[in-house]
Amino acid sequence: MDHVELGRLLRSRRAALSRTVATVAADAGLSMPYVANLENGRGNPTISALDRLAAALGTQLTVTFSGPDTVRPDVIPPASLTRFAQTHYFRREVSRLEALGGNELRDIRTRLLDALAAVGHTLGRDLHERDWQRLLDAVILVLAHPAG
Structure with missing residues (x-):
């Protein structure tokens, strides 16, 4: 998943939950500009930051190593x-x-x-x-x- 796709996934999840960047950032213990940058496809988040964001968004982070023939399980809500x-x-x-x-x-x-x-x-x-x-x-x- 690239940075732009990650940003779209984070924003979509947050919007679907009717949450603001500020509340998600606070719940994740991250700065609001940091989360906003991630949603805009910028930045290079750590696994720890992504794990905390996932928890703040009511989900969990799953890291999978896969080959080129593996079907990706992540589905971004339309x-x-x-x-x-x-x-x-x-x-x-x-x-x-x-x-x-x-x-x-x-x-x-x-x-x-x-x-x-x-x-x-x-x-x-x-x-x-x-x-x-x-x-x-x-x-x-x-x-x-x-x-x-």
Whole structure:
């Protein structure tokens, strides 16, 4: 992953969580200009800094060494999903899931965004807001009514 792609991934994750650069930087124990530079594709972050940023963004850093034939597991959420994650509908449904699961809101948000991004990536096309709603509804249906 190059610096520009890393920056897009950091910004997309932060925006999907409706967080500011300042709050993420504070939670990661990093300076705001440092995080802003990383989001803009500049800088050369340490593994430690990336690990702290990942934790501040409700996820974890995974480092993988791979050959040229290896499929990369990282999926950057598309802009349409980032916009959908900022809607009232998404926020309301995440709150409902939080009540069901008892987990932290950001943890549920992050896991949902990862899952939705993976489904969108698998489909191979950009989805519209209504498509994201349908996928979220399906996930909620499965979580609310586990197989018995």
